Amino acid sequence: MRALEVFPGIELVPVAAVPNAIAIRDAAPDQNRMLFDGFEVPTLLAGGRGVFFRDQSQVWVEADGFGVENGRATGGLIDIFSRPSDRYAYGYELTPMDASVSANAHGASLAVRGSFFEPTGVPLKLDTGSHDFSAQGRVDYRLSRRWSLTLSELGASNSNILFLRPVVTVRYRNGAWRAVIAGSTMYAHVSTYDTRAELRRDLGHALGLHSLEVRIGEDSQYSETSASTESHANEAVWAATTAALTRDIVFIGGVRADAFDSYLTVQPRGMLAVNARGTIVRLAAGAYRRPTDNATPQRATQLALSTENHAGPVLIASTAYYVDRERLLVPINGTTVDGEPDRRATGVATNVGIEVRAVLASGPWRARLGASVSHATRADTPTAASHAADYDLPAHLDVMASRAIGAWQLGARVQLRAGLPYTPVTGSIYNVEADRFDPIDGKVMSARAPWRRELDLRVDRKLLPQLRAYLDVAIDGGVLGYTYNYDYSRRLDIHALPVLPWLGLVGTL
Amino acid sequence: MKTALLLLLVAGCIDPVDPAWSLNHDHVVVARATPPRIHAGDATTLDALVAHAGGPTTVESPLSASAGRTQVTGSIIAVNAPKDVAYDTGDTPVDVLMTFARGTNRALSPVQVKKTVWLGEPADNPAMPDVTIGGAPAGDALTVPADQDVYLSTSVPAGWRVNWLTSAGQLFQDDEPTSYLHVLPADAHDGELACVIRDAEGGVVWKVWPIHAE
Structure with missing residues (x-):
């Protein structure tokens, strides 16, 4: 999952040095969604590993806004699509932390991973009695010339999460018509029952356009806590079109209507893409809503101008963006509901930034560069004083390069990131009855963790035609953030691991 | 290899801290009101057991104490029922906020302590068991x-x-x-x-x- 951080706006959010959530630009983890074959799954296992299997998946990061087909998120999306298998192959990978095996046949695949221990707690401890498990599978079956069926599954368990996400997808294709109907359920602490459907018609050169396609669809989710104490129903319908005015000018736009329990929201979104002499320029704008417990839906308006240029072996992409967020939940001082701070939906936030990505693939060389500067602020009400947003990342630089030399491949990666903001604790009140120290917060988000500097060195060596070994050494030791001792008299650094060597064996049969 | 890796991971993550049971650390161990249950308007005496880094514990009186709108600079405070609470509804908790000098670093801002005094049928602190x-x-x-x-x-x-x-x-x-x-x-x-x-x-x-x- 650390490879995702090459996207400049992505931050793996650590708890006690263990990445366990994903922030995209200033959007907190709960404002983003990770989807598996179109349906939401929890994000990370302990240790920052993805719950999905890289070799059996395609992963798309949608940070510049996304189409009306998806909703219930005001930040970004990480789309994981299971890949159909078209060959017989078996694979395995062994590291000091875990082992995985995968099997692929024509039309079916299965992969399973288990860990030898699990990192837990604050401070970090390694529990050799606890283990992570995850499994991903897919079966494709052609029902007829026009109909096909796909069964896919992603599941994981450890001491914090246990979920199983089976997905049934039926596809139909007949000339200019296409349809997809999918249903899924997720067994977890919160069980969900989900459906998605899409009908699309290719209208060819209708209206004198280069090409025109129209789509309509629905997207529903019913969720219920395992104790059946709380349930939510979210229904959405959408309509969209892809219209190519010429071969080089394409408009994709539509509107989505979501019903979050008793709240109805309408979200128009559009994107205009122009290919100007090899440089693709995209202007995207859209409204995004997500439901919140017992409060009006959160709102975001996203505006992004991006460019993408292929110059020989080099791809250079850039994005300038502005995000406006409203109705963020803000705790009401001194009030609690069921022991949790009561909250009201009055918060606002803005984020403005520029990102640049470059990818080089030339002969034995591979290189990637990601860089961003941004400024994200937030306030409890529109008229209140603003402060740094929780996930404000003013600067981020990530450079990777590798070179193949015979059976060897040598690589290096350097990351430089500004630290995340935090609210310092200025003192505490000792509560005698509870035998507990309650912190006294200083100015909100007025301090910031130090800059992060990370260096990864990697050597890959092909040992046999079907066996490869790698050694990855991560050199860090920086401060990830801070915590406090029990009476808040001392601030404690949470360090990244200073040197982490990682040895792996990867094979195929 | 596995043991070495575990040691490496555990060693590098967070600074060591004084545990909560350590008396070799500046903090208020506990505070008490004598008696802890009184009639409304009666007085109670406040003190605390304070631990000091590198030295013995002391029993100290608060620098200041407040209960509702009553504020005192000594250790004896009269506690009245809050205005919005009907006194005859049973025992009523009243939070008493106190400040104590900060251990061995007495130039720093005082430590704040909250102790609940109950208004109702008077009762004493318990006797120390064996x-x-x-x-x-x-x-x-x-x-x-x-x-x-x-x-x-x-x-x-x-x-x-x-x-x-x-x-x-x-x-x-x-x-x-x-x-x-x-x-x-x-x-x-x-x-x-x-x-x-x-x-x-x-x-x-x-x-x-x-x-x-x-």
Whole structure:
């Protein structure tokens, strides 16, 4: 999952040095969604590993806004699509932390991973009695010339999460018509029952356009806590079109209507893409809503101008963006509901930034560069004083390069990131009855963790035609953030691991 | 390889901290009101057991105390029922906020402490129950064997809470009626042992012993 951080706006959010959530630009983890074959799954296992299997998946990061087909998120999306298998192959990978095996046949695949221990707690401890498990599978079956069926599954368990996400997808294709109907359920602490459907018609050169396609669809989710104490129903319908005015000018736009329990929201979104002499320029704008417990839906308006240029072996992409967020939940001082701070939906936030990505693939060389500067602020009400947003990342630089030399491949990666903001604790009140120290917060988000500097060195060596070994050494030791001792008299650094060597064996049969 | 990796991972993540049971750390261990339950308008006396880094514990009076709109600079405060609470509805909790000098760093801002005083039928703090150290009744000064587990035990009714603290050796199960102390060769062999007991009615009692390991 650390490879995702090459996207400049992505931050793996650590708890006690263990990445366990994903922030995209200033959007907190709960404002983003990770989807598996179109349906939401929890994000990370302990240790920052993805719950999905890289070799059996395609992963798309949608940070510049996304189409009306998806909703219930005001930040970004990480789309994981299971890949159909078209060959017989078996694979395995062994590291000091875990082992995985995968099997692929024509039309079916299965992969399973288990860990030898699990990192837990604050401070970090390694529990050799606890283990992570995850499994991903897919079966494709052609029902007829026009109909096909796909069964896919992603599941994981450890001491914090246990979920199983089976997905049934039926596809139909007949000339200019296409349809997809999918249903899924997720067994977890919160069980969900989900459906998605899409009908699309290719209208060819209708209206004198280069090409025109129209789509309509629905997207529903019913969720219920395992104790059946709380349930939510979210229904959405959408309509969209892809219209190519010429071969080089394409408009994709539509509107989505979501019903979050008793709240109805309408979200128009559009994107205009122009290919100007090899440089693709995209202007995207859209409204995004997500439901919140017992409060009006959160709102975001996203505006992004991006460019993408292929110059020989080099791809250079850039994005300038502005995000406006409203109705963020803000705790009401001194009030609690069921022991949790009561909250009201009055918060606002803005984020403005520029990102640049470059990818080089030339002969034995591979290189990637990601860089961003941004400024994200937030306030409890529109008229209140603003402060740094929780996930404000003013600067981020990530450079990777590798070179193949015979059976060897040598690589290096350097990351430089500004630290995340935090609210310092200025003192505490000792509560005698509870035998507990309650912190006294200083100015909100007025301090910031130090800059992060990370260096990864990697050597890959092909040992046999079907066996490869790698050694990855991560050199860090920086401060990830801070915590406090029990009476808040001392601030404690949470360090990244200073040197982490990682040895792996990867094979195929 | 696995053991080496585990050690590497565990070693590098967070700075070591003084545990909550350490008396070798500037903090207010507990505060009490004598008596903890009074009639509205009556006075109660406030004090606290304070631990100091590198020194013995002290019993200190607050620098200031406040309960509702009543503020005093001494240790005796009269506590009145809050205006929005009908006094005849039963026992009424009133939070008393106190400040104490900050351990050995008295130039720093004072430590704040919140203690609940109950208005209603008056009651006293509990008496200190019997304590055994290594199976024998605790005397006025304690001598324990070094590098051995020494059991510390007391008996309290259900709903009461016990905390053990020390500046010599290391404590385990420090918030249980039966705890044990282990003084390693590298630990301080002289210091104090404290037992703090909170009853279910807001009462507090403590006892501190000098302790020596040999």
